[in-house]
Amino acid sequence: MKRLIYTLLGLFIFSISNAQELETLVNEALNNNPEIQKFELQYSIASEKVNEVNTIPNTEFGVGYFVSEPETRTGAQRFKLSAKQMIPWFGSITSRENYVNALADAKFEDIVIAKRKLMASVSQSYYNLYANKAKQEVLQENIKLLETYETLALTAVEVGKASAVDVLRLQMRQNEMKQLKDVLHQQFLAEQTKFNKLLNRKSDVAVVVVDNLMLPSEDFEMSTNNLELHPELLKYDKLYQSIEHSELLNQKESSPMIGFGLDYINIEPRPDMNFSDNGKDIVMPMVTLSIPIFNKKYKSQTKQNVLAQQELKTQKQERLNILETLLSKAINDRISARISFETQTKNLKQAKDAEDILIKSYETGTIDFNDVLDIQELQLKFQMNQIESIKSYYVQSTIVNYLIQ
Template identity: 30%
Template sequence: MKKIIYILSFLMLALTVRVSAQNELTTYLETAAENNPGLKVKFNEYMAALEKVPQVGALPDPTFAFGYFIQPVETRVGPQQAKISASQMFPWFGTLSSRENSVEAMAKAKYEVFEEAKSKLFYDVKSTYYNLFFMHQAIDITIENIDILASFKGLANIKVESGSASAVDAYRVQMEINDLENQLALLKDNAQVLSVKFNSFLNVDVNSNIQMGEKLTGVELLDKHLALDSVLMNNNTLAAFDYQIEDLQYRQKVASKEGLPQFNIGFDYTFIGEGNSTASNAGQDAFMFPKVGITIPLYRNKYKAKVQEVIYLQEAKTNEKTDKENSITVLFEIVWKDYQDALRRTVLYEEQEELAEKSLSILESEYATSNLNFEEILRMERKLLKYALEMQKATADKEAAVAFIQYLQGQ
């Protein structure tokens, strides 16, 4: 309950803009959760761990024996012909429950491993989707810039025909167009690779069409410390360590109880034949119940070593968790830095793109009415293309950083 409240309080500090891309992405995440074979492996391992609970919680199998006397043993009441015996071993009180608790803790750890795998899968799907979204945007922007250059080429040809410009201007434009067409082909190849990668996460046909929204979801994380606290509280790997430590605590109890006596309760039934005895109970079968035994653990060093072994493992697992917390904290700092950098770049390139568009419009007008150096127009057009691409890349990077933080939070 505490975990749920904490998550809700954190989400209240996030500003979310719902757009069509989010709806598409949510559908793909559901498909990945249902189809991904790697995720199914982790889930089946968790289910297998649950099946161990009834195994360790059961008593040892009872022992049953039958004996037949080839040469009957004569007794006061008659000859012994056959004998049946059965017994059940009972461990010390609380041993079975401790074993069950130990296995249940390990099953919970397996579940956290499954949840971690699901969170990692969701991050892979999201980040690939964002990169693919950027590729599609880059393709559209590149095609748009090729069209712009084509209009520049037409303007340059008009000026060349009128004798007010050199044919070099038209050649320069065509060179720029050739470069962009080559870049466009590379972008399309990259988009194809990302599409195959994305569909593989969903375990669908690699050539399946991927629906892309018009915009990416805009999420801004407003509090760094709260985000880090949420990571350390909800991270699946750290939660798995907690259950592993809990498992070792129960294993210590089991090791201690194994050094205590075990009890054996059973019965014997002896078949007595009719002999020459004149006793009143002659020929009457003999039944002995209960037959009680006890196992005494005399070799104490073995059981002390078992307990000490688990104590060392607990200390090792606790230190391992602390080391993982430190690693996650460092990783969070790196991702938060990337997130802040993406935010700054988003603001910067949005402004730069706007200024480049205005500058290009002015330069185009001046070139049409004067003999302005055409190189300035091409240089500004290259800047406009760069800023437009960098703007989209910054947006995709920001969303990828948010997705990774959500992965660390176990979402």
């Protein structure tokens, strides 16, 4: 299990300058998350049930006292002691153990699935925090840029090359950006709370994310054939095997049960007679055989097991179809994110070129602050889209990793 976790961590966390930090956070989540602990406890309970079924039926003891003492040739019967032990058919206890172990194996897959989902959730929340922080930094840069433009506009107003309206427009645009930055800050706090709760720690613990996140030069290799080995699908195989063991147990329980017993009857000696067996107690060993003559119950259980196996096959195929759809969507969305990132990078370069042209125009006294606002708005849009593309790429990568690694 540890080897699997470290392998998945290496695949979830890539092309990040401080990957060790995220790996540490994921490990903390795996160790502290209550949902993981819940599934581990459920698995421990299922495993412990092996000891519960590794038993034989209770030994029966009986005591009887004759209120009206029946007379026998050797004397009157006073009281009776009896003991009986039923023993299941050969192999029944082993079949029970195999069945319970099969159920425990299926429960173990819940742990693997939960850990995969938790690793994906922690990584995705981390990328959301990164994107939020990056957007706030972009907004702060644009606010400073607008402050520079405002200074230029004030100078232009003084020399009659711009109007006060231009200054007000720049100030209103700054106010909008500050408002958006404040909103993003509140969203960051909400996402930070979500992240901390995944790690089962206090909500206000500060989360430090990477300063810069870039796309890898090329996508990592992957094999879609691994999807069939996904724990969500393996769980159906384990449940199928548990039904096979359930049927073997059903066959064993439909077999006879053998019982061994012993009866002891105390005899009171006859006072008016003298012979060798006078007052001799009765000891009677017994062997019993319990045969399920009316075995409709077991035949019905066999039919139920066959139907349950058929149901599991259809459920597995249905889940496989869903996972294949999710994988295809994640792969294509990741490709789309790379395409969008490259497009936004080109657009951003052209927007900066346009910005440089406007600044040079100011030197000749022909600056148009409406154009300034338009270019600044486009530049901000491209920067935001670029950050969103990076986040989308890594979020989709976590989905791909969850499905095929």
